[in-house]
Amino acid sequence: NFDGVHLGHQALFARAATLGPVVAVTFDPHPGKVLQPDLAPRLIATFDRKLELLEAAGVHGCVVQPFSREFARTTPAAFEALLFETLGARAVVVGSDFTYGSARAGTVETLSLAASTRGAQVAVVAAVTVEGVVVSSSKVREYVLEGRVEAATRLLGRPFDLDGVVVKGAQRGRTIGFPTANVDTLNELRPAAGVYAISVRLSDGTVFGGACNIGTKPTFGGAEVTIECNLFDFSGDLYGQRVRVAFLERLRAEQRFSGLDALKAQIERDVVAARAVVNRTRAPS
Numbered sequence: 001n002f003d004g005v006h007l008g009h010q011a012l013f014a015r016a017a018t019l020g021p022v023v024a025v026t027f028d029p030h031p032g033k034v035l036q037p038d039l040a041p042r043l044i045a046t047f048d049r050k051l052e053l054l055e056a057a058g059v060h061g062c063v064v065q066p067f068s069r070e071f072a073r074t075t076p077a078a079f080e081a082l083l084f085e086t087l088g089a090r091a092v093v094v095g096s097d098f099t100y101g102s103a104r105a106g107t108v109e110t111l112s113l114a115a116s117t118r119g120a121q122v123a124v125v126a127a128v129t130v131e132g133v134v135v136s137s138s139k140v141r142e143y144v145l146e147g148r149v150e151a152a153t154r155l156l157g158r159p160f161d162l163d164g165v166v167v168k169g170a171q172r173g174r175t176i177g178f179p180t181a182n183v184d185t186l187n188e189l190r191p192a193a194g195v196y197a198i199s200v201r202l203s204d205g206t207v208f209g210g211a212c213n214i215g216t217k218p219t220f221g222g223a224e225v226t227i228e229c230n231l232f233d234f235s236g237d238l239y240g241q242r243v244r245v246a247f248l249e250r251l252r253a254e255q256r257f258s259g260l261d262a263l264k265a266q267i268e269r270d271v272v273a274a275r276a277v278v279n280r281t282r283a284p285s
Contacts, residue, residue, distance in 0.1 A: 001137070002026050004044035005053035007157045008128040008135040012093050013057050015125050019091040021060045025083070026050075027067040034067055042188040044140055049163060063087065076101030080114035093123045130154050147192030149247040159199070159246040162187035162227075166238040169226060178267050180213075180228040181238045183245060190214065190227070191247055193254040195270050197277035200231055201244040208234050209278030211270050212245060215254035232275060249277045 002009050002024060016022040028047060032040035045053065054062055065071065074082075079101045083089050092115060100106040112122040128135045135155045143152040144160050152160045164185030181200075193215035201207050208231040216225055229245060231238075251273050257263040 001030050002050060002054065003030065003041075003137045004140050004156060005050060005057055006135050006137065006140055006155050007130065008095065010057050010157060011125050011128050012095065013054075013059055015123055016091070016093040017058055019093070019121075019123065022058060023061045023063060023087075023089075024054055024059045025063045025065065025087070028064050029067055031067050031072065034069060035072060041138065041141055042145075044137060044144070044160070044189050046163065046186060049161075073102050076106030076110055077114075079106060080111065084115060084118045084120050089120060091121045091123060093125060096124050096126050098124075141189060144189055144191050144247075147194050147196075147250045147253075149191055149196065150249055153248075159248055160189075160191070161244050161246040162190065163242065163244050164227070166241050166243060168239060169228065178230050178264075178271070180230045181243065183227040183229055183243060185227065190225075191250070193225070195251045195254070195274075197248045197251060197274035197281075198229060199246040199248060199278065200229055201246070202238070203242045208232055209275065210234075211251070211267075211274035212247070213254070230271070232271075232278070248281050251277075 013022050013024070030040060030043060051062060083092060092111065094108060094111065096108065098108055098111070100111065108122065108124055115122045131154070133139060133155070140152050140155050140160070143149070143155070149160055162183075162185045164183035164187070166181045167184045169180070169182030191214055194213075196212045196214070198210045198212045199207055200210050210229050210231040212227060212229045214225065214227050217228075227245070229243075251270055255266075257266065
């Protein structure tokens with residue numbers, strides 16, 4: 001599915017680029033959403049962001065196969081025909097654990113045989129590991145959900161990010177000297193509650209460092225989880241603007257304070273810490 005377009009996916013594209021123009025074949029929606037909706041993963045990126053990341057990774061084109069229960073019954077032989085006859089692939093690059101077709105009955109070996117009978121080839125890429133961890137979308141999700149965004153960065157090859165629109169919030173930040181942009185996002189995957197050093201790209205392409213709080217704001221007795229971003233050295237109105245928030249490092253967990261003075265003192269410390277992270281780690285836009 002290429003969710004996240006992580007370093008493992010990028011290794012496939014790099015190998016494919018040695019064979020010719022690269023075309024990715026993916027599914028939408030994610031098979032898990034159709035076959036096991038109650039257990040389906042929270043996707044790392046939206047569909048549009050995935051296409052953007054595929055292009056950035058050197059993919060020239062993308063074939064999107066609508067996924068349904070009917071398509072899930074496709075036999076391995078029919079899937080082989082789809083690749084080599086309908087699409088006319090001359091080379092297919094897959095991971096070493098690749099399976100396909102109904103009940104995942106197709107394997108790298110059966111795919112290679114199907115390719116050879118049609119004058120095509122199959123290239124197999126070994127799993128990519130980072131510091132002994134196999135790179136996978138599920139591992140990236142685990143890290144993000146735990147708030148371990150630095151670990152997610154190492155597997156993605158870039159900071160985890162989400163896109164959203166700035167909407168009006170309670171505007172409490174203005175009253176204590178730290179105005180924030182309340183980001184409403186459609187991203188399914190969000191980091192654990194806490195405070196993060198971030199990089200924010202505005203719709204005009206300009207990038208600002210900042211600090212972000214994800215959580216319910218327990219000091220104020222909140223219940224709804226919000227994403228509140230304070231942009232460093234920015235002044236202006238962001239309401240209605242689309243932004244991309246990249247998470248560089250988690251600074252601390254969310255906590256409740258005894259009052260506004262204690263909260264403000266901690267935010268001041270958070271801003272200092274976040275600036276230090278931003279200065280040494282500039283997220284790609």
